[in-house]
Amino acid sequence: MSTVEIIKRCEELYEDTYFTAAREWKAADPSRRVIGYMPVYVPREIMHAGGMMSLGILGGGDKLEVIHGDAYYQSYICRIPRSTIELGKTGRLDFVDGMLFPSICDVIRNLSGMWKLMFPDNYVRYFDVPQNYKDDIGGNYYIAELQELREGLEKLSGNKITDEAIRNSIKVYNLNRKLIRELYDLRAEMPQNVPSNDVYLLNRAGMVIPVEDHNSMLRKYMDAAKALDNPIRDNCRIIINGSFCEQPPLNLIRSIELAGCYIVDDDYMLVNRWLLGEVPTSGDPLVNLANAFLHESADSAAKYCDHHEDVGMYLLSTVKERQAEGVIFAAPSFCDPALLERPMLTDRMREHDIPHISFKYAENSGQMQPIREQAGTFADSIKLWS
Amino acid sequence: MSTKIETPTDSHGSSEIQEPQKDSSMLMQKEMINSNYDALTNTANNGKKVCSTFVPGNLNELIQSFGLLNNLPETNAIQNAMRQQSGGMIQTAERQGHSEDVCTYVKADIGMMSKGNIAPNGKPMPNPDLLLLSYTGCFTFMKWFELLRQEYKCETVMLQVPYQGDGEITQNMRDFVVKQLKEEVIPALERVSGNAFDIDKLRENMRRSAQAEDDLVWVLESAKNKPTPIDAYFGAIYYLGPIFTAFRGTQQAVDYYRVLRQEIEQRVKNGQGPITPGGEMTKERYRLVMEGPPNWTNFREFWKMFYEEGAVVVASTYTKVGGVYDQGFRHDADNPLESLADYCLGCYTNRNLPKRVDMLEKYVKDYEADGLLINSIKSCNSFSAGQLMMMQEIEKRTGAPGAFVETDLVDPRYFSAANVKNRLESYFQMIEQRRQGNMIASAR
């Protein structure tokens, strides 16, 4: 299969706000359950181990007309909760049995309670993760949270979720994370063959199809992409930061690349790469997941950084590792975590002479001209400096 | 969100309107708040160490047991807003790269630092020795302290208070908070203060807290009377000053709430309405439950829109951000750390939306309110995200009409008096018209 064919399939999945693929997966077996989740991170292994599919909900994109969702929010609140409610209110999520709302910010947090009121028959859980990274403090708390999640899902599905099953699921997701890492490495290495449009859509596909299918899709894509021989353009290499929750329209990502920037790393759909290393597949699986979360996980503004010296260092190391020439801080309007964190990150970049620019978007932003101009000017200025 | 109160005018402020209340409780309250600022700005002489912390989930009994002073950045932002200083501070912070979209408490705080960190008494504020991040019910707190830490480079300790996602406190949450208190917070307080933890001092403080809390609850519940002797939002904000800030657990607070209670008892006995900046309210026309924090930049102007129409707030949720005492919680000296954990876990914005709706429903019914009014605050997603749904739920459950106005905490650019007044007038008239409609209907 060619990369074009694979990406065409991804695009269909991306545009399908009725989640047909997940519906079909569920319909094939009456015992199957689907659990929706929002950014940034949930331990999908536990759902998987219980025979459930986890469905990543990232808002409604730029095509969905939001009527009912808007009725619940003031103008100064970001867009993702509105379109998510719209998805719910219009029956697009009527096959979803449960929803997980990770502790990313107060808007998503409160949405968990709204969901309880709106869909009283759903299993709804606010998934609070530790901001304390010591094993016997945050670690113990988190293990107990994972255990509560496991029990809640057992009750929902009627299936016991055994340690063995979780260990197996960790294996499957270890492979998925490995493939995603490879994909990111491949893009950084040959961005002319692996456009960000493709990387983005491949990531998105992983939100809405079974992980096994996603694994084989990633393999096939990379095999095909490596064989391509696209000419390398005189683009600069940049990293996108701040887009970990509400997603930009695909056009925005394309516009940045068209304006002369190769995106060599980003924070879209971090759930695919949150755990950075191989999670051990022997021993207590919840302890293993907790250890990975505490000690080997990615960074985002939704996390507390317990030492000032460490603020922004994750981003800085990514810049170095990916040989990036600049950072584009692209955050959704009214995104508390990203916008509160941004001044600290820009300070860190300034300290290390990393060029950067900032702008805001909404998932339904329509005007790309300013984005193209800013990204284009940024690319030009980097080329002039170097 | 979060917040605390303060005497809006003092010798340094612009005292544009007369004092809302000249009772002895008022004078006591003012003196207390001023004395804390005086202590804070006099550390060079008194040798005291300063702990900065937030109002919701603040551990004043514990902080004071180590002899530390308590400084609350939200309170400073409010003070600055009430004396019309916050606008410039916010703009200073925005010029430094802080987004116009985020919380204006944070920006007012950062702007205040840039302008020399002058306390409301006109003297420079000392740098904190400890940042005690009580991460309770508000995401912004976490980043706020990261930003402050960047400035002060001082010791910072975080107390993560898990959110009541399912509307209850689980043992795991309580254990997590207690463990952090024992292994993170107390050691940090010991390090900074140089004093060893003394659980008996803590117990003593907590015993006093509970005493003051009893009287405070009595005062807040006096609004069930008709007419209510207090305004449970604009007026109550003054009453909460001591207990939301550096005075919970002190003898001063115990005395203050005793005196306050006696005053209100007298008002109830006399059948008096609440005191407002426009004098005593003689005719109570609309009884409201209020959700959301106040606007501070135009506090008096906002209040006036109510009392001029005979509208009085009989219950509010904002007065529960620093502790929800009227639902039964008391600091418990017999289980000090567990009780502190439950205090933090139970603060209003740490309760999930369904619980918040339940509480409002109870208020509308118990206080026989005519409706629910939401002051939706741009800065505060913790409070604001979901309020439109809360309003719908309350309308559905109680039949009382809701209304919605939008302002901000300390950003003067976000207070449109004409807009707010227009909505309030429409709302009051609607209540009146519905009332008449009901009277006609029942006469038939």
Added chain:
Amino acid sequence: MKCFIGIDLGSTTTKSVVMDDTGTPLGHGITNSRSNYDTAALVAKTEALISARLVLLRQSLDKAPGLTLSTDDVLYMLERHFRLAQFLVQLDNLKRLCGEKAVQGNYKEDPATLTTALERTFSALKIELSKLFEPGAERKSDFFRDLAGTVYMEVAESQAAELKISSDTLINIYDKSIIEVENIPPQVDMSETFLVALDSALNAGEIQTEDFGKVQAALKEVLAVELEETYVVGTGYGRARLPFPKEHIRSEILCHGLGAHLMYPKTRTVLDIGGQDTKGIQVDESGIVVNFQMNDRCAAGCGRYLGYIADEMQLGLHELGPLAMKSTKKVSINSTCTVFAGAELRDRLSLGEKREDIIAGLHRAIILRSMSILSRSGGVEDELTFTGGVAKNEAAVKELRILVQENYGDLKINIDPDSIYTGALGAAEFARRAVEA
């Protein structure tokens, strides 16, 4: 007779309705809101009373036998001459004030030259304006400011060229004077003007002497009826600035709800899209407001948005709807933010989208926003009454019908061509109830 008057002081226009003691509306009037709200209110009220007199005259003429002309023709004729007389009074005021400004204004031009220019301008103006009131002539506006302004600009331009002076000076003189003219309170007793108007019709040969006598008799009888201002209620965004005691003021939400109920008694939901705000109102079977929502602080998607788009596209506001109706392709516009809409618009045009499709998308965006406000206020219940300036726009109405159908099913949607008077009508009824109930 007892008259109950409602005045709705809006951000762009001020409306008034006069009602009798049975609750029957007699007349309505409108004027542009101006710096002096008292005058705006007085003008609107005077206009409403004039229109009430005409209604009374119609009733009287319908009963009077033996007229050659039809009642419609008589009223049309009389109103034209009446309006002309009114305009000429204002024109005289304008001329006088312009003359004063020319002398006192310290302009670089010689005052005598300016006076000459103005004299010539005003004699041309008088002729041109009079033409607007000839039988069959169409007027683009009913406001003196609009009609006089357009003609003045044209004439002044040519006069300035002829006399070699700056046309800017003449325009400056006009701008200063017109504000004062508008703030001169109208004559409240219009009886004289009515009679003069009828004479003028006779002189113009538009009415035969026999008819004239009958009409004059009927007119005198109608003018003799005292229209007593029994009670006045003010509403609208500027209501706080009306010179009324507080008990004479009602919120526009209440007035709108009641007004819509009076127009369509089965109304349960009202959508009003005005220049600066959008309201969703729920009323019960007696027209009592049970719930309402307005757009939040952000005025995105209000009527002004369309005005801005029209400016951006260099079109007249009234041209937008018809253009949008020509659309064949759905283009979705995401930004209802007035400031960003322009950018999005240009972006779409540069991508090759057609103007009509984009404009149709903009109409949909506005209605989508209204749907959210309606949803916030409790949804849409049968019947829905749509009011406000945007209700006159066919493309907006079309989108509303589609979206209401999709979200709430088949409902009756009421749109009255006079919906601009909804708030004033409700206010008049409040005035009546204050006395009669």
